[in-house]
Amino acid sequence: MAKTKIMPPAAGAYAYPLLIKRLLMSGVQHQPDQQIIYADTLRYTYRELEQRVRRLANVLRAAGVQAGDTVALLDWDSHRSLECFFAVPMIGAVLHTVNIRLSPEQVAYTMNHAGDDLVLVHDDFVPLLEQLHGQLGKVKGYLQLTDREAAATSLPVLGEYEALLDAASPEAEFEDFDEQSVATLFYTTGTTGNPKGVYFSHRQLVLHTLNQLGTFAAYDGQPLLRSSDVYMPITPMFHVHAWGVPYTATMLGIKQVYPGRYEPDKLVRLYRDEGVTFSHCVPTLLQMMLDSEQGRHTDFSRWKILLGGSALTHGLARQASERGMLIFSGYGMSETCPLLTLTHLHDEDLALPMCEQVAQRIKTGAPVAMVDLRIVDAAGVEVAHDGESLGEIVVRSPWLTQGYLHEPEKGAELWQDGWLHTGDMGSIDRHGVLEIKDRIKDVIKTGGEWISSLALENLISQHAAVNAVAVVGIPDEHWGERPIALVVCMPGDSLDQVGLEAHLKQFVDSGQINKWAIPRQVHFVADIPKTSVGKINKKLIREMHC
Template identity: 70%
Template sequence: MINTRVIAPAPGAYSYPLLIKRLLLSGVRYQPGQEIVYADKLRYTYTTLMERIQRLANVLVEAGVKPGDTVALLDWDSHRALECFFAVPMIGAVLHTVNVRLSAEQIRYTMNHAEDRLVLVHDDFLPLMEQLQGELQTVEGFIRFSDAEPCATELPVLGEYEALLAAADSQHEFPDFDENSLATLFYTTGTTGNPKGVYFTHRQLVLHTLNELGTLAACGGEPLLRSGDVYMPITPMFHVHAWGVPYVATALGIKQVYPGRYEPNQLVRLFREEQVTFSHCVPTLLQMMLDCEEGRKTELDGWKMVIGGSALTQGLAARASARGIQIYCGYGMSETCPLLCLTSLSREDLALPLEQQVPLRINAGVPIPLVDLRIVDEQGHDVAHDGESLGEVVVRAPWLTQGYLKEPEQGAALWAGGWMHTGDMGCINHRGVLQIRDRIKDVIKTGGEWISSVALESLISQHPGVDSVAVVGVADAQWGEQPLALVVCVAGVQLDQKSLAQHLQQFVDNGSLNKWAVPRHVRFVDEIPKTSVGKINKKLIRETHAL
């Protein structure tokens, strides 16, 4: 550390902490009458949002929540979840967004590991909480969310959310405190061992929000999210703060539409009726919305969609683009809050025919400001930025988790050498664009060569008869591993391995695929296994489809 010149502040100068409460100021200031919408059930203004957050803070304090306590949230995407995103951290407590799609055993583990004290729970998850009640070691009470008439429960419920808010004081003075205080906590959905707790501070969330706000508003080539847009998340709010966009949308003061439980037809209806212009989701949900009844009959023009969480195939991207959706890709992970990279298109790119834009839109993108990103070999040395040389993606940014909760050894492995290790293999081309080729654990090693399962999936997806595809490596006595492809066919279409090999031959002929990488093992299935957040579950595929 070098010696620099530091000047002491004037007496009485205010040291401005970066706290989540600051993100509320501009939205209500500039757009007090703008709407917050909860599915087809409720709508209110930003002025009401501010009041409800203050009422919720008073409810939490009355329930005994103190600074440093952890409050669990089990809900679908709703206005209530948005209120919790602010009120819980703003009183100095920590918000634990519980992944409601985990198994009961995993949820029990995460809630005990987080030491949740108070639980805010939707009626849909009351049976789960009743099942786990005797095993939740630190929970002292529950507040229930009801969309209909509350049903009976054996839980020690402090009250129903709306009734408690209505009875609470509408004013609350949110204090200043250390900006490095923990604000949020959630658990990764790893494929081995128990879920790991990832945590973020007020400072990290504010910096991520401001950076994401600027990046989305000034995205290369065309803006994605500005004051005139309408936002609807299609990535669960329990997963990486819905990519942090609810904080961005609230800071902008734009109309926000929260869909509740994800149902493809309802999502498309809300898009159409509420005039949504910006969303983010995983490829699985994009495909479900394109294939559902409402999706087939609705004009989707003007819907800007950022895809992340898992690789977007060229075939699916082409289908969505042909329907009028403006496709972009973002790259990040649970540990990175999450945004690291975003599609960046030049004016020249945007002037290209749509079919030529699609390959550019499905790359991981360019690192956003304040992100230091490297591609390194096994010795930690940088590889060439030639679009071909592969290595692990390692990163630094001011909003990355600093470890795993109560797991110092795993945290140290995550940060080995002072860089966060993503576990992703990628390359960077001459334009600075990152391409993720595979997870290190998913790359297929055959005869001393590497095959990217992601690249194979994208090529197979371009067959007009393929609805979806997953590729994994399976053990092979001669070559070490061989690629195995699971293929779901378009309804009414029958494919066989020969027709798939003939489709892939064009990529062998043009040099984009090695002949030995064409899968010799193809299985046609009705459905591809997914994880709790909609990613392809390759671990389960390897276990259940071993040769």
């Protein structure tokens, strides 16, 4: 290791720890009168946000929460969730955002595995926790969250959220502590085995926020989030901190709109009525908004939307662009906090008509600053940046989880050879743009060749009658695996296997796919199975059709 020089600080110099409280205070100082909005229920200013965070800190301390304890939250995307994003870590505790879409057994597993001490629970999830309460050995009490009158419950409730905040003092001190302290915890939504706990420190979240702010605001080709924008998340706040954007939006001091439970028509109304300009979501929710009654009659020309979580098909991106949306793609995962790459359009791309920009906008983008990203083969050797050579994506950055909670063996597997292994296959072109080809476990191996399920989905989606599509590989005695497709047609449209094969033949003729990549089994369905965060559940599809 190189010999470096470290100078001692001057007497009295302040060592400034990177703590989440700094993000809140920056927004309050910059825009104290800007609004925070919860659906059609509540609106208040950043100045009031700070007071409410201080009141909540006092409520938590009065409930016995100490530094190092874990506080669970079961709520929709609300102002309460935003307040918990700050108040819980700011007193030195750990915020566990519980995935409310897991099965009851998985919810109980994650809450016990996390060692939750106190639980904040919305009325909608009180029946679930009444069912599980006897299994949650460490939980000492519950705070009840309600949008109406608090429902009666058998849980040992310490009080209702708003009443407790009203009675609490708006004065609270937040002392400095080690920036490496764990701030947040949530569980991955993998389709095999128990969910795994992923955790992040104050330092990691502050660095991710600063980087995201610069990435979203600085580049002319991708001005996603600037001081004049209005932000509404459409990614659950229990999943990777809603991609970290609430922290970034709060630091910037912009107007924020929290929609509560996701209902497509309501999301479109809030977009329209509150002047929303930036959101992020998975492709499934984008499709639902476009197809909704309100969506069919709304001008989307000011809406910038960042898509991630699963592959964005050419067909869906075209639909959104034709409706006026400005589409961007990003890449990350639960373990990466999550931002790794983002759409980066060059001047020549931006000069193209929007219909021709779609192909560039659906690529995964270029690595953002402070992300080291490689594509490596099975031996760990980096492959060529030619847009064709495939390998696994491995990464390093300051905000990657350092392991899995209580599972050191799985953490070591994640961090082989000092690089975080994503389990995704991709290629990088000569401009440094990453394109995800598939999950390693979803690549279809047929007759000695690899077929990308994502590439097939993208080509199928370009048929005008296709609304949604999923492709998986199933065992085949002769070929090893063969692709099958699940297709949802556009309302009022129809398609059959002959028509789909004719559509795909053009891509065989152009050399984009081989003829054996055309699915010989196509199932036309009303819906495609999804995971708890809206991703296509390919494991379940394989189980259903094997």
